[in-house]
Amino acid sequence: xxxxxxxxxxxxxxxxxxxxxxxxxxxxxxxxxxxxxxxxxxxxxxxxxxxxxxxxxxxxxxxxxxxxxxxxxxxxxxxxxxxxxxxxxxxxxxxxxxxxxxxxxxxxxxxxxxxxxxxxxxxxxxxxxxxxxxxxxxxxxxxxxxxxxxxxxxxxxxxxxxxxxxxxxxxxxxxxxxxxxxxxxxxxxxxxxxxxxxxxxxxxxxxxxxxxxxxxxxxxxxxxxxxxxxxxxxxxxxxxxxxxxxxxxxxxxxxxxxxxxxxxxxxxxxxxxxxxxxxxxxxxxxxxxxxxxxxxxxxxxxxxxxxxxxxxxxxxxxxxxxxxxxxxxxxxxxxxxxxxxxxxxxxxxxxxxxxxxxxxxxxxxxxxxxxxxxxxxxxxxxxxxxxxxxxxxxxxxxxxxxxxxxxxxxxxxxxxxx
Numbered sequence: 184x185x186x187x188x189x190x191x192x193x194x195x196x197x198x199x200x201x202x203x204x205x206x207x208x209x210x211x212x213x214x215x216x217x218x219x220x221x222x223x224x225x226x227x228x229x230x231x232x233x234x235x236x237x238x239x240x241x242x243x244x245x246x247x248x249x250x251x252x253x254x255x256x257x258x259x260x261x262x263x264x265x266x267x268x269x270x271x272x273x274x275x276x277x278x279x280x281x282x283x284x285x286x287x288x289x290x291x292x293x294x295x296x297x298x299x300x301x302x303x304x305x306x307x308x309x310x311x312x313x314x315x316x317x318x319x320x321x322x323x324x325x326x327x328x329x330x331x332x333x334x335x336x337x338x339x340x341x342x343x344x345x346x347x348x349x350x351x352x353x354x355x356x357x358x359x360x361x362x363x364x365x366x367x368x369x370x371x372x373x374x375x376x377x378x379x380x381x382x383x384x385x386x387x388x389x390x391x392x393x394x395x396x397x398x399x400x401x402x403x404x405x406x407x408x409x410x411x412x413x414x415x416x417x418x419x420x421x422x423x424x425x426x427x428x429x430x431x432x433x434x435x436x437x438x439x440x441x442x443x444x445x446x447x448x449x450x451x452x453x454x455x456x457x458x459x460x461x462x463x464x465x466x467x468x469x470x471x472x473x474x475x476x477x478x479x480x481x482x483x484x485x486x487x488x489x490x491x492x493x494x495x496x497x498x499x500x501x502x503x504x505x506x507x508x509x510x511x512x513x514x515x516x517x518x519x520x521x522x523x524x525x526x527x528x529x530x531x532x533x534x535x536x537x538x539x540x541x542x543x544x545x546x547x548x549x550x551x552x553x554x555x556x557x558x559x560x561x562x563x564x565x566x567x568x569x570x571x572x573x574x575x576x577x578x579x580x581x582x583x584x585x586x587x588x589x590x591x592x593x594x595x596x597x598x599x600x601x
Contacts, residue, residue, distance in 0.1 A: 196327075203504075216239070225534045226470070229263055229264060230263060232350075233262065233263045233346075233347075233350050235449075236349075236350045237258055237261070237346060237350075240346070240349070240359070240362070241254050241258065244366055246297040247363060248370075249363075249366045249367070249370055250370060253366060256369070256375070256376050257342045257365075257366055257369055257376045258342065258346070259320075259376070261340070261342055261343045261443070262343070263347050263350065264339070264343050264347045264554075266383070267339065267343075267344045267347045267348060267383045267598055268347060268348075268351050270383040270384075271348060271351070271353065271354075271384070272353070278542060278545075279514075279542070280490075280536075280538075280540060280542050281489045281490055281494070281514045281517070281536070282494070282536035282538055283511070284514045284516070284518060285517065285518055285521060287531065288328055288519075288521065288522050289519030289521050289522045289525045289531070291517070293327050293331070293522065294522070294525045294526060295587070296327070296331070296332055297323050297324070297326075297327045297332060297525075297526045299525055300323060300326070300327075300332045301319065301320070301323055301526060304417065304421070307324070307404070307417070307418050307421055307422075308322070310422075311404075311421060311425040311506060312425065314422075314425075315422075315425040315428070315433070316429065316433065316435035317425040317428045317429055317433050317435075318435075318523065320506065320523035320524070320527045321423050321428070321439070321502075321506070321519065321520070321599075322421055322424050322428070322524045323421075323523070323525045323526055324518075324519045324520070324522040324523040325390055325424050325506075325509060325519055325525060326389055326390055326417070326420070326421060326424070326523055327526075328515070328518055328519060328522065329386075329390045329391040330388075330389050330390065330391060332389075333389045333415070333417055333441065335387060336380070336381065336388060336391075336413070337380055337381040337382040337383075337386065337387070337391075338380050338498070339380060339381060339382065339383050340376070340379070340380055341365055341379045341380060341381045341385050341387060341394075341491060342365060342366075342376055342379065344381070344382075344383055344385050344387070345358050345362040345385045345394075345600070348360055348384070348385070349361075349362050351588060355550065358385070360395060361385050361393055361394045362385075362394075363396040363397045364393075364394035364397070364398050365379065365385070367398060368376060368394055368397055368398065368504060372409065373401075373409045373410045373411060374403050374411060374413055377544045378413050379413065380413065387412060387413065387419065388412030388413050388420045389412060389418050389420035389471055390412070390421070390423065390424045390426075391415045392412060392420075392423065392480060396427070397410070397412070397423075400426050400427040400430060401423040401426075402419065402422050402423050402426045403419060403422075404418040404419045404421065404422030404423070405418040405419060409412070410423065427508075427509070428505055428506070428508075428509075429515055431467070431505045432501065432503050432504075432505050433502060434482070434500070434501055434502055434505075436481075437481045437482060437500050437501065437502050438481060438500060438502065438520075439499065439500065439502045439503050439506055439516070439519070439520035439523070440484070440497040440498055440499035440500060440502075440503050440517075440520055441473075441478055441495060441497065441498050442472070442473050442495055442496070442497055442532055442533060442534065443470050443471060443472055443473065443478065443486070443496050443498045444470070444471055444472070444473060444475070444496070445469070445470055445486075445496050445516070446468070446469030446470070448469065449468070449469065449470070451470070451488070451492060451587060451588050451589045451590070452582075452588055453486060454485070454486040454487065454488045454496075454589075454590070455485065455486075455571070455574075455575070456485050456487070456571055457571075458485050458486070459483040459484060459485050460483060460484065460485075460500065460564055461480060461482075461483055461484075462477060462478035462479065462480055462481065462484060463480065465477075465478070465484065465486070465498060466478070470486065470496075471511065473533050475564060478498055481500050482499045482500055482501060483500075483501075484499055484500045485498070485499055486498060486499075487499045487503075487513065487517075488589055488591070489513050489514065489517060489539070490536055490537055490540075490591060491587075491589035491590065491591025491593070492587045492589035492591070493537035493589075493591075494534060494535075494536045494537055495532050495533075495534035496537065497517065501587070503516055503520070505539050506519050506520065540593055540594070541594050543592060543593065543594060543597065545567045546567070547594075547597060548567040548568075548569060549565050549566070549567040549580075549590060550597070551573075551577075551592055551596065551597055551600060552565040552566070552567070552573060552576075553565050554600045554601070555573070555576045555577065555580060557601065558580065558600075560576040560579045560580045560583075561573060561576035563576075569592050573592070574590035575590065577590045577591070577592060577596060578590045580596075580599075580600065581596075581599075585597060586599070
């Protein structure tokens with residue numbers, strides 16, 4: 184165990200910030216329309232355009248300090264991966280409703296497999312908690328959601344995937360930055376191009392770090408001199424996840440959140456992320472735990488209604504925002520938190536969900552925002568992302584027509600707007 188402890192301590196001095204790590208440099212020469220058209224098939228003209236793009240990128244990478252040896256090995260055999268482009272362009276317009284997502288996130292199989300993983304890797308989790316102060320169940324839950332405890336880490340060559348996406352150009356600047364970071368990882372000697380595999384979007388290892396996040400937060404958990412998140416041994420990946428959460432302000436001993444009961448008289452406009460109160464103040468407003476008792480004083484908290492007035496309610500603390508740094512979707516954060524609770528033996532979510540609701544598509548969310556904007560309720564961009572500004576606009580509209588202002592975007596709301 185001393186080796187594990189020493190390996191982690193030696194990496195605590197990482198000086199990179201996420202912002203610095205994700206700085207996106209100017210793009211390589213932009214592709215002309217003829218070079219990006221019809222990438223659905225790997226035509227000879229597309230391959231020729233890709234080769235020219237790779238040559239230009241290699242030249243820039245050389246100026247950035249990447250050695251010729253690393254470049255030769257990284258790009259050997261790399262070509263346009265049309266499967267990656269198809270996945271990027273054809274992501275489902277619909278997303279799961281939160282109750283369906285949580286059914287999967289904390290399924291009996293995922294819970295039992297996670298508990299088995301915690302027992303199997305007890306010494307690793309002991310070391311993580313001792314060094315970073317991050318709850319082992321949270322780290323295990325991230326592992327469970329990201330790769331099913333290492334079972335589905337991704338098998339696509341990362342350099343090829345990132346080069347393809349950078350060349351494709353839809354989000355070229357972002358993926359160029361990730362590609363450069365991936366080359367820096369190879370140059371550091373943490374892994375080889377052959378072993379650097381991951382998802383179609385370049386997320387890597389047991390807990391799916393993107394390359395810039397790896398550079399900023401990955402640690403050598405087992406003390407062997409490498410930050411190997413791709414190995415069958417999950418030590419470095421789990422330690423890196425704990426380091427990531429710790430660096431973003433994890434509060435030891437504080438839950439991510441707890442399920443609560445709201446009084447029938449609850450003012451739903453109080454359920455805002457920026458409305459933080461101590462649990463005792465919420466109790467005075469009638470907000471109590473599922474057991475009917477005031478929630479313990481874990482610090483200031485807000486009330487989250489992920490499915491509006493008809494679903495479960497949560498009192499969320501600062502650690503919710505820490506998990507959010509891994510993935511900003513509320514469903515993901517609740518999924519991690521709830522799975523962690525189940526791994527430690529906690530109950531299922533007690534409230535019922537409005538399972539009859541149909542999901543709304545990305546285009547319908549944008550339509551909703553356009554109408555809210557036109558009616559003067561929304562002063563923000565139309566992007567299909569239901570964030571705090573859109574939720575507040577929905578609430579204002581709901582109040583204006585005399586319905587419960589829960590801020591939930593639904594088919595019913597879309598009909599009311601129309």
